[in-house]
Amino acid sequence: xxxxxxxxxxxxxxxxxxxxxxxxxxxxxxxxxxxxxxxxxxxxxxxxxxxxxxxxxxxxxxxxxxxxxxxxxxxxxxxxxxxxxxxxxxxxxxxxxxxxxxxxxxxxxxxxxxxxxxxxxxxxxxxxxxxxxxxxxxxxxxxxxxxxxxxxxxxxxxxxxxxxxxxxxxxxxxxxxxxxxxxxxxxxxxxxxxxxxxxxxxxxxxxxxxxxxxxxxxxxxxxxxxxxxxxxxxxxxxxxxxxxxxxxxxxxxxxxxxxxxxxxxxxxxxxxxxxxxxxxxxxxxxxxxxxxxxxxxxxxxxxxxxxxxxxxxxxxxxxxxxxxxxxxxxxxxxxxxxxxxxxxxxxxxxxxxxxxxxxxxxxxxxxxxxxxxxxxxxxxxxxxxxxxxxxxxxxxxxxxxxxxxxxxxxxxxxxx
Numbered sequence: 001x002x003x004x005x006x007x008x009x010x011x012x013x014x015x016x017x018x019x020x021x022x023x024x025x026x027x028x029x030x031x032x033x034x035x036x037x038x039x040x041x042x043x044x045x046x047x048x049x050x051x052x053x054x055x056x057x058x059x060x061x062x063x064x065x066x067x068x069x070x071x072x073x074x075x076x077x078x079x080x081x082x083x084x085x086x087x088x089x090x091x092x093x094x095x096x097x098x099x100x101x102x103x104x105x106x107x108x109x110x111x112x113x114x115x116x117x118x119x120x121x122x123x124x125x126x127x128x129x130x131x132x133x134x135x136x137x138x139x140x141x142x143x144x145x146x147x148x149x150x151x152x153x154x155x156x157x158x159x160x161x162x163x164x165x166x167x168x169x170x171x172x173x174x175x176x177x178x179x180x181x182x183x184x185x186x187x188x189x190x191x192x193x194x195x196x197x198x199x200x201x202x203x204x205x206x207x208x209x210x211x212x213x214x215x216x217x218x219x220x221x222x223x224x225x226x227x228x229x230x231x232x233x234x235x236x237x238x239x240x241x242x243x244x245x246x247x248x249x250x251x252x253x254x255x256x257x258x259x260x261x262x263x264x265x266x267x268x269x270x271x272x273x274x275x276x277x278x279x280x281x282x283x284x285x286x287x288x289x290x291x292x293x294x295x296x297x298x299x300x301x302x303x304x305x306x307x308x309x310x311x312x313x314x315x316x317x318x319x320x321x322x323x324x325x326x327x328x329x330x331x332x333x334x335x336x337x338x339x340x341x342x343x344x345x346x347x348x349x350x351x352x353x354x355x356x357x358x359x360x361x362x363x364x365x366x367x368x369x370x371x372x373x374x375x376x377x378x379x380x381x382x383x384x385x386x387x388x389x390x391x392x393x394x395x396x397x398x399x400x401x402x403x404x405x406x407x408x409x410x411x412x413x414x415x416x
Contacts, residue, residue: 202222209223209225275305281296295325
């Protein structure tokens with residue numbers, strides 16, 4: 001018995017040819033799952049992980065998969081068939097809070113005695129799936145299923161913009177120097193002292209360098225470029241200077257300029273390096289030492305040059321096929337980089353290339369850009385093939401999806 005696509009069936013009707021002469025069933029490799037479109041194979045390890053990987057989402061629609069849900073906050077439960085979360089206190093309170101009445105019903109009367117038998121320390125809830133104990137906000141049920149213990153809110157991703165301090169039954173957010181806590185008590189915003197200019201975003205394109213406000217308004221041209229392309233752009237906070245790499249038909253140049261105010265550049269200079277920068281695709285500045293880190297796409301290597309360019313050393317050239325993004329944390333002495341080819345991976349090493357460690361190599365195909373949260377010690381990267389931006393800590397743990405879908409490549413031209 002053969003299973004054919006709709007396109008094969010149509011061709012069979014039009015041409016009156018045996019279907020097996022037109023299309024052959026797709027055979028997936030061992031450890032892969034054939035999507036319902038009968039065209040796409042995905043890793044079997046991606047089934048029922050809460051993220052659709054098949055174009056039709058069939059890897060999340062299997063009978064063994066629970067209905068796709070958003071995780072509700074502590075002491076909340078999700079209404080069936082929707083993404084609405086309601087507090088445990090609203091279960092069996094006589095008011096229909098879920099559209100389908102999931103929170104109310106005859107079970108509220110039938111399970112009342114079962115709740116009493118649990119001897120919960122704080123409270124008991126009754127659902128159509130049974131009874132269990134719950135605790136006051138800020139606390140969670142202990143291992144015995146009845147007692148209550150403090151819930152560590154700081155372990156929840158994104159609970160605070162920067163620092164988080166867990167307290168008994170609660171928590172509070174804080175901000176690092178130069179930032180102030182916003183009225184929502186979660187977010188941090190850069191302080192703007194009297195006379196200081198607001199934060200801006202600097203963008204390098206093929207023919208110019210511009211700055212814009214963080215909301216995308218007030219675009220201002222800083223410099224016109226007469227070269228073929230701007231391959232990399234970074235900012236040295238210690239020296240208040242911007243640096244970029246441009247290329248012509250035969251060579252690449254590294255330029256740096258002072259930028260004490262957003263109004264423009266001053267003291268522009270070329271830094272001549274002993275290694276050719278013609279094939280450089282990415283650059284990162286170590287703002288503590290002033291050293292430069294470059295990704296060479298032609299030789300598939302990462303090399304570093306001193307701040308004046310007279311010394312350059314290759315730090316990584318083994319097991320690299322398509323190195324793309326780099327980011328440094330000089331305070332921790334760490335370099336992070338992405339690579340793909342035989343397999344996609346996000347790696348970490350010392351800034352001299354030693355102690356190389358792979359921190360992400362699962363569900364990653366074509367990683368490109370990588371940036372760091374130096375305060376919370378997090379690594380963000382974009383995958384141009386799987387269309388997502390995800391984050392892990394410096395050890396590759398606590399992985400989360402920030403955004404996923406076609407809007408990723410649309411919002412980040414570098415991913416195209």
